[in-house]
């Protein structure tokens with residue numbers, strides 16, 4: 001039986017990251033679960049993935065706003081499982097405010113967590129992937145990596161940035177059997193999206209239902225939220241042998257948002 005691949009998913013204790021951790025475990029990978037909180041819940045989630053899918057999992061605390069911790073996450077994962085085959089850069093935060101009022105510390109945190117963390121994890125993972133004879137890097141970008149919306153200057157900038165990083169890394173590693181691609185989800189109803197509803201209500205002077213209908217789902221022609229499982233399925237596909245020639249590009253999972 002071939003040895004299991006090691007998959008690292010950043011920010012994987014909730015939302016899309018958690019669904020990707022489950023889906024890669026279901027596909028037979030040993031999974032590194034990460035967040036910056038290190039709670040009993042984080043460890044229970046990690047154990048539950050192992051138990052449910054019959055693979056090995058480990059929880060590694062690392063704050064993705066800190067370059068040294070991003071790089072240490074990869075090293076600890078390699079020490080634990082002996083290889084790094086799949087890296088999914090998923091950790092992300094959001095803040096909604098007009099650009100002239102956008103708090104500087106929020107700008108810095110969003111650029112650090114949503115963009116720079118991927119630079120650090122990728123840089124640390126590449127030697128391990130080369131050692132393993134190949135690998136897969138999947139960056140969870142956003143429809144906001146392709147188009148903009150008002151009041152999200154930092155998020156849109158970081159997500160456009162990660163699209164550039166994705167293409168550059170793909171070109172640099174094309175001869176090493178390492179692919180680097182992005183997934184661009186539309187609105188997925190996760191804690192990250194729940195948390196921005198009150199800010200959107202304030203910025204747009206709307207009630208909750210109106211924000212969901214006119215700001216969020218207004219963008220998605222299907223008029224439905226994307227599910228975390230749908231994003232996770234795209235990630236598993238990009239990590240499969242069938243996707244070996246898909247490189248430096250993205251899969252949109254946005255109900256048609258960016259077709260407009």
Ligand code: NAD
Nearest residue numbers: 011013014015016035036063064091092142187188190192
């Ligand atoms: P979420 O809030 O449910 O999960 C975010 C995860 O990131 C959590 O596990 C959290 O612990 C982790 N995280 C946050 N800050 C961290 C830090 N400093 N260090 C380590 N981990 C940290 O959000 P989500 O909606 O599942 O978002 C996941 C990714 O998907 C993000 O990159 C987000 O931008 C992207 N995305 C989400 C949507 C959506 O509609 N929900 C749409 C497009 C893209």
